[in-house]
Amino acid sequence: MSKIWKWIKSRKRTLVKYEEAKEEFEKIIGRPSIRLVVELPTSLEDVRDEFQELENDEEFLEALRRFVEDYLKERLSRAPQRPREQESGEAEASDESV
Amino acid sequence: MTSESMIFVIIYLFTLLSAALEMVPISVAALLGAFLTVWFGLSYGVFTYEEATGFIDMKILGLLIGTMIVFEVAYRSGIFRLMALYAIKLSGGDSRLLFIFVCLTSAAVSMFLSDSTALLMIAAAATTISKFMDQDPAPYVVSAAIMVNLGGTSTLIGSVSNMIIGVNAGLSFTEFITYLAPCEFALWALTMATLYFNYRHVLGEKKAVPTYSPWESVEDKSLFNKSALLLVLFLGLFMIHDKLNLSPEAVALGCAVLALSLSNLDPSDIFRSLDWETIFFLSGFSIIVKGLEGTGLLAQLSQGFLAVSGNNPPLATAIMLWMSGLASSVVSNIAVALTFTPMIQEIQGLNTTALWSALVLGTNLGGAATPMSGVVVVMAMNTLKREGTTVSFSEFTKIGSLTTFIQLGFSTIYLIARFGLVS
Secondary structure, three states, X not given: OHHHHHHHHXXXXXXXXXXXXXXXXXXXXXXXXXXXXXXXXXXXXHHHHHHHHHHHOHHHHHHHHHHHHHHHHHHXXXXXXXXXXXXXXXXXXXHHHO | OOHXXXXXXXXXXXXXHHHHOOOOOHHHHHHHHHHHHHXXXXXXXXXXXXXXXXXXXXXXXXXXXXXXXXXXXXXXXXXXXXXXXXXXXXXXXXXXXXXXXXXXXXXXHOOOOOHHHHHHHHHHHHHHHHHHOXXXXXXXXXXXXXXXXXXXXXXXXXXXXXXXXXXHHOOOHHHHHHHXXXXXXXXXXXXXXXXXXXXXXXXXXXXXXXXXXXXXHOOOHHXXXXXXXXXXXXXXXXXXXXXXXXOHHHHHHHHHHHHHHHHXXXXXXXXXXXXXXXXXXXXXXXXXXXHXXXXXXXXXXXXXXXXXXXXXXXHHHHHHHHHHHHHHOOOOHHHHHHHHHHHHHHOOOOOHHHHHHHHHHHHHHHHHOOOOOOXXXXXXXXHHHHOOOOOOHHHHHHHHHHHHHHHHHHHHHHHHHHOOOOO
């Protein structure tokens, strides 16, 4: 019975609705995420396969996470006032001037 | 059994087997079976071509497609997501409360949405919040699958098998509720208690949930308001459709046209989202069952059923409930409803309302006994696998079969008491 179950589980199933719904819930109650498209650099045309494998390379993904963290921290340290607050303050000021 | 009957039985069994084991997609299995049924039926003169063209019940298809369109528009408006977000917020990070709210929301949402859509949405909510609270999502998702299977048992539009039975038995929306709603709500409580008892030790500690307003999730307020009003109208019309001399399919299709006109959503996009797999399975399997009916085999089975039950109303009702329940735990409940419906139509001299109600309960309750009982459970297991958690076959069967037996046991007592079958 468990063999049949394994086989049934292995069948392809559309979980698109699940992914879509999860994205919506994560926007509100979970950790937000972003999706980026990175093109193969023109200087690395001969390593096409290696480049495409990066998508599943845990070491690369970990390095990317660290890079995002360091980049954001450094950027925020350069601008002591939170950009959003600043922007909304500017917007309010321009509203008043109108 | 004649050789013609034997061929139809083989087609019927082969379709059931290939659909249950997913050797091919269930729609393809049913359409292939339908093709063979028509081919052999015409070759052996079991029915004529004109008779074959009427094998698909357009009333059921109209009711199904109309309901799917109305609920797809409502789903896109974010009504059901809002319900799930409120359930999480109301729990306040208490995992026990969260568990109860996930169960309740699963059952409530599946009264409207198809089981698979309801499960995928609740599973998405449950995995997101459990990840945030550092908890195992498995108890929530497994319980959601069991509650989604249970939800909607007492309404004409709650499941495809209910639509098949309701249209064939001539049961109105209100009759459905009058006969079955008390049983369904009692089953909610019983099943939740069983699930809670089973998972109480693995539910984690209380943890703060993020502060948010569920209304943030509603992107198009105008669509939301229109959908809410439309749902009220839809349910209101169903409550009085028999008094207005409107058929259920007329209400469903009328509201579907209204939903498409008012929502400003792209109709082709809505049509693409409909569950065509179910629509084609229903159509194909209807033809297979009609072929079987044409040989007189189902009438013989009906006589056999009467002989076994000895014209004893409580026994006949209990047999119908358990037989359809156990059959639905192995094969599609749509197939079970289509097969048993002509059998009950042949029966005279027994309380057929009790038998119809038993068939409704049986076909609905059998869908979550084992991981192979229904697509909703398989989908739950797949979402958990996607999240890096696995639930074994025996682990699910333990809780799934326990809740199914409790549900069928309680329903037996309910039906006997509700219809006064013991004089």
